[in-house]
Amino acid sequence: MLNKKKILVFLSVLGPGIITANVDNDAGGIATYSVAGAHFGYSLLWTLIPITIALIVVQEMVARMGVVTGKTLADLIRENFGVKATFLLMLSLLLADMGNTVAEFAGWASAMEIFGVSKYVSVPIGAFAVWLLVVKGTYRFVERIFLIACTVFLTYVVSAYLVHPPWGQIMIDTVRPSFDFKASYLMMLIGVVGTTIAPWMQFYLQSAVVEKNIKVENYGASRMDVIVGCIMTDVIAFFIIVACAATMYAGGIRITDARDAAVALAPLAGKHASVLFAIGLANASLFAASILPLATAYYVCEGMGWESGIDKNFKTAPQFMWLYTGIIVIGALIILIPNAPLIPIMLVSQVVNGIMLPFVLIFMLILINDRDLMGEYTNSKTFDIIAWATVVIMVALTLALVVTSFL
Amino acid sequence: MPFFAGEIFVSEIYKKPVLDQTGEEIGKLKDIIVGNGEPFPAVTSLAVVSGNDTYLIPWENVNLFNKRVISINVLVKDLGPACIAPTDILIYRDLLDKQIVDINGAKLVRVNDLELGDVKGKLCLVAADIGLRGLLRRLGVEKRGEKFFSLFNYKLQHKLIAWHYVQTLEPRVSRLTLTVSGQKVSSMHPADLAGIISEVSQKERTAIFGSLDVDTAAEALHELEPHVQVDIIDDMSKERASDILERMPPDEAADVLGDMPEAKAQELINLMEREEAEDVQELMEHEDNTAGGLMTTEYLAFPPDMTVEEAIRELRLEAPDVETIYYLFIVDRDEKIVGVLSLKHLILATPQTLLSDIMTTPAKTLPLDAAKKDVAEFISKYNLLAAPVVDENMVMHGIVTVDDVVDFLLPTASRKKRRKR
Numbered sequence: 001m002l003n004k005k006k007i008l009v010f011l012s013v014l015g016p017g018i019i020t021a022n023v024d025n026d027a028g029g030i031a032t033y034s035v036a037g038a039h040f041g042y043s044l045l046w047t048l049i050p051i052t053i054a055l056i057v058v059q060e061m062v063a064r065m066g067v068v069t070g071k072t073l074a075d076l077i078r079e080n081f082g083v084k085a086t087f088l089l090m091l092s093l094l095l096a097d098m099g100n101t102v103a104e105f106a107g108w109a110s111a112m113e114i115f116g117v118s119k120y121v122s123v124p125i126g127a128f129a130v131w132l133l134v135v136k137g138t139y140r141f142v143e144r145i146f147l148i149a150c151t152v153f154l155t156y157v158v159s160a161y162l163v164h165p166p167w168g169q170i171m172i173d174t175v176r177p178s179f180d181f182k183a184s185y186l187m188m189l190i191g192v193v194g195t196t197i198a199p200w201m202q203f204y205l206q207s208a209v210v211e212k213n214i215k216v217e218n219y220g221a222s223r224m225d226v227i228v229g230c231i232m233t234d235v236i237a238f239f240i241i242v243a244c245a246a247t248m249y250a251g252g253i254r255i256t257d258a259r260d261a262a263v264a265l266a267p268l269a270g271k272h273a274s275v276l277f278a279i280g281l282a283n284a285s286l287f288a289a290s291i292l293p294l295a296t297a298y299y300v301c302e303g304m305g306w307e308s309g310i311d312k313n314f315k316t317a318p319q320f321m322w323l324y325t326g327i328i329v330i331g332a333l334i335i336l337i338p339n340a341p342l343i344p345i346m347l348v349s350q351v352v353n354g355i356m357l358p359f360v361l362i363f364m365l366i367l368i369n370d371r372d373l374m375g376e377y378t379n380s381k382t383f384d385i386i387a388w389a390t391v392v393i394m395v396a397l398t399l400a401l402v403v404t405s406f407l
Numbered sequence: 408m409p410f411f412a413g414e415i416f417v418s419e420i421y422k423k424p425v426l427d428q429t430g431e432e433i434g435k436l437k438d439i440i441v442g443n444g445e446p447f448p449a450v451t452s453l454a455v456v457s458g459n460d461t462y463l464i465p466w467e468n469v470n471l472f473n474k475r476v477i478s479i480n481v482l483v484k485d486l487g488p489a490c491i492a493p494t495d496i497l498i499y500r501d502l503l504d505k506q507i508v509d510i511n512g513a514k515l516v517r518v519n520d521l522e523l524g525d526v527k528g529k530l531c532l533v534a535a536d537i538g539l540r541g542l543l544r545r546l547g548v549e550k551r552g553e554k555f556f557s558l559f560n561y562k563l564q565h566k567l568i569a570w571h572y573v574q575t576l577e578p579r580v581s582r583l584t585l586t587v588s589g590q591k592v593s594s595m596h597p598a599d600l601a602g603i604i605s606e607v608s609q610k611e612r613t614a615i616f617g618s619l620d621v622d623t624a625a626e627a628l629h630e631l632e633p634h635v636q637v638d639i640i641d642d643m644s645k646e647r648a649s650d651i652l653e654r655m656p657p658d659e660a661a662d663v664l665g666d667m668p669e670a671k672a673q674e675l676i677n678l679m680e681r682e683e684a685e686d687v688q689e690l691m692e693h694e695d696n697t698a699g700g701l702m703t704t705e706y707l708a709f710p711p712d713m714t715v716e717e718a719i720r721e722l723r724l725e726a727p728d729v730e731t732i733y734y735l736f737i738v739d740r741d742e743k744i745v746g747v748l749s750l751k752h753l754i755l756a757t758p759q760t761l762l763s764d765i766m767t768t769p770a771k772t773l774p775l776d777a778a779k780k781d782v783a784e785f786i787s788k789y790n791l792l793a794a795p796v797v798d799e800n801m802v803m804h805g806i807v808t809v810d811d812v813v814d815f816l817l818p819t820a821s822r823k824k825r826r827k828r
Contacts, residue, residue: 070608078517079504083545210608213634304542305506305517 015143016208017063017222019291020201021055021229022150025236026288027107027258028100028346030281032195033237034261036188037244038253042173043180044192045241048234051196055230057390058361061368061379062202063226066209067219068377073206074303076367085359086303092356094323097200097296099349101331104292106342107285109335110259114278119335127332130290131325146291152283153236155276160239162273165246174238187404194401197394198353199360204295207302216377243277293327354402358395365391411472414524416536417498418545419474425455425464426478433457433483438497439523446571447531450523453477454491463489472530498532506607507535508574508615513599515606520544522567535573538566574618576611597623601630604639613642621647625654633666640667640675649678656730657683658703658811661690665700690805698782699775701812702796702805705729708738711745711763715756722753731808733792737766744770744795744803772797775804782807783815 025033036044062073069076078086105123112122134142180186205226214222248255248264255261262278297320301308307317314321334340365387369378379387417439424432434457441448453464464486470478491497502518509516519541524533536544540563543552556563600619604612604627616624616639628636628651640648640663652660652675664672664687672691676684686704693699706729709718718735726732735753737746746766756765771789773782773796786794786809793808 070610075506082504083519083542087542087546213638215609215638305519305537307514 015147015225016066016205016212017059017226018150018229018232019143019146020059020205020208021226021233022153022236023204023288023291024055024196024198024201024233025153025240025284026100027104027281027285029195029237030107030240030284031258031261032191033240034244034258035255036192037241038248038255038261038264040185040188041245041249042170042242043178043185044189045170045174045238046177047189047192048174048238048241051193052230052234054193054390054394055196055233056227057383057387058197058202058364058394059205059226059230060223061364061387062206063209063222064219064377065364065368065374066206067214067216067222068374070210070213072210072299072302073203073364074299076373077363078303078305080367080370080373081363085363089356089359090300090303092352093200093203094296094300094327096349096352096356097292098327098331099345099352100198100200101289101292101327102334102342103346103349104285104289105331105335107258107281108289110257111262111278111282111285114259114262114274123332123335126286126289127328130286130293131328133290134294134324146287149283149287150232153232153280155280155283156236156239156243159273159276159280160243160246162270162276163243163246165242170242190397190400190404193394193397194354197357197361197398199356200292200295202360202364203299204291207295207298243273289328289331293324293331296327297321297324351402354398357398358391361391361395410470411525411530413473414522414533415472415474416541416544417503417521417523418541420477421499423477425453426476427483428470428478428480429482430478431483433479433486434460434462436477437461438491438499440491440495440497441532442496447526447533448496448570449526449529449531454497460488461490462486463491466530502532502535502575506576506611507568508576508603509537509568510572510574510595511568513595513603515603516568532570534567534569536565536567538564540565574615576607576614597626598630600627605631605635609638609642612639616643621650621654625651628663629655629659633662636663637666641671645675645678649675652687653679653683656703657686657690657705658701658805661687661700662695665691665695693775696779697775698773698777698794698796698807699804701779701782702807703730703811704805706793706795706806707732707735708742708803709735709762711737711739711761711766713762714758715753715760715762715765716758718753718762719758731793731806734806735762736770736795736803736806737762737768738803742803743801744772744797746770747795770795772801772803773807774799779812779815783812786812787816 065071065073065076071079074086074090077089105126108126109119109123112126113119133145209222244255244261247253248261253264255264258281259278262274262281298308300306300323301317301320304319306319308320309317334342334345365379365384368374368387369384371378420436422435422437425434425436427433434455436453437456438454439450440452440454440463442451450466452466453469455462455464464479464481468479468481470480496502498521502521504518506515506517508514516535516537518535518537520536521532522534522536523530525531526533540549540552543549543563553563600615600623604615607615612635616627619627628639631639640652643651652663655663660683664675667675676687679687690700690702690704693702707722707725709721713721722732722735733750735748735750736744737748738744746763746768747770748762748766752765753762771785771791771794773785773794775796775798777785777796782794785791786807791809793806795803796805796807797803
């Protein structure tokens, strides 16, 4: 009886953590993992365990802040660090998320091209579907669609299974850290870690937790949601790396993005593996493309004190609706312009993300240790040390990613 | 007596140097402390920071206070470091950047800036700036912003809310606005109030509810979603919770209690007045989404042999306690329903007519176990404002009013939107 109740509480709280972590495996994430597998085989698999831990440590704190304060991260930053910090942060987030959205639509377009659909058809349809889902759907409906999208990531598990990799070898490489001082290996390592924790995720997760009205008594279930989500994300990353390593690395094939990976899989592992890989990419891209603009519009408006909410319209919440619509339209248009400078755009967004991350994480640590806000729910001493260490390492690696992206 | 002129935005004087009599700088303005005021909170002292020390300077000792100069009439060496009491209300720390309720606009807004001004010779907090202009001022680009917008022929307006139309949300600060705007919040439409309550955090919710009188609280409560209702009741003292539940129509009170853990619900029912408690108890025994669960037990019932004149007199006495007075239900001695009479027919009839002569019979009735959907269809089909609910012996138990099922009659989309708030 007690167990049944616990499960029910978990199911009612489930959502924010799993969704946020899964959006992390967006077009950019899948591309990074594919290249990591194709170029370095199984030798980067071990990083997934520390990455999972880091992800859990950071996400748990934002979820906790959401549950305890009932306020979003943008609210808390505005109330505790003032207008200037908030304004700069929101401007940077807007810029970075704009670039990310472009990357998502690019991922969606390239996945659909594998199925022979022109980007001039797929991108407008995708953008419109994303816009409509949020404008016409209710929170619960949208969340359900998102949770279904999370399960589509399992296509990567099947893809990896279809290529018959050497499981024994893989298990050993997953738990045994290896290291290589080649510059290319280090850059890839930084890339894999750097794509894991993005500033916008913290804002999105906390807002979603607040929107769900999760009570402090049910915080345990919310933490499970975060942990399950983080583990699931990295399990998917694991299978993407495995699928690419077993085929392309073994065959010595070089790729540059996720689309290459899907195409390269066909002759090596059969059509099914390739199709599943492409479906996964299409799903991940569109999934992230629907969350990013929405999340951005939400926290920019929250921070600046403008009306927000998907049940509003252009008259009652003009800034919110224009931001949301604008990000989608501009993001989609950039893909459709022939010879648009996609790579510089994504580079800028990556740089802005990297510069912003230290501020967001440090603000978070200050807020979560504020007794006035968190009461008895501040970090414990031990956890605080782990959190600071994680933050310092993540910040260092993210900044390293920014530097290497210019090399 | 301090000298000040005109209005000052607090963002313009933040961290301004504070000078003593000799013109020596004693530190920077760190915060402004305000006390309770009617209707505007007056400045009581300034907090000035110099290195690690904080000085509190009573308002009486301030000489000049404006955008350019802040000076005091005591010497640095005469000031002892002071600490700020936890109960003090500080403008920068407690009010700036926080969310407040704009009572006229009935919505939540964020404080971009605050305006101080002269009220009967005292410097008081007079308004909150919630507009773009305030935001630009905080960013230090008000003038440039104005120029920029004038390029588009758009005049950047001040968007100020006078302090007496503000309700603060932080529990600690709420006493600043309580006395005056506590009533103002009560004057908002309960549905607007509920909209705001569902947007703020739990702590703030408790603060708002604490400032409402029992009747307004009861009205606002029933507009909220079930799980929010339960949260709010949970946070209140049991005595206040039972008072509020008493003021709600019994069917709504029963709904709220039905969503709570049984032990807690029973405890609250026991604290309620006996009559109300019995009604609620009875209603809770019916399934949630049936006529029995939806109905209220407060309605007008009269015997058939009463005259119109008597009925109208009775109506005046009973009307305040019932949800709807548009229908009078005619019941016999065994409480069996024999007919129904609309208010219109009652008023138009001559005083000596018997109710049995003008009532409509037989009355359209609903069984206790009718599903919500059937109830909605029934009310819609016969264009009723309320329908009587009876058991198998035609004994009347209550009425379902149209507002209990209006959600069900709306198209799905608008219903969802309503719930989401």
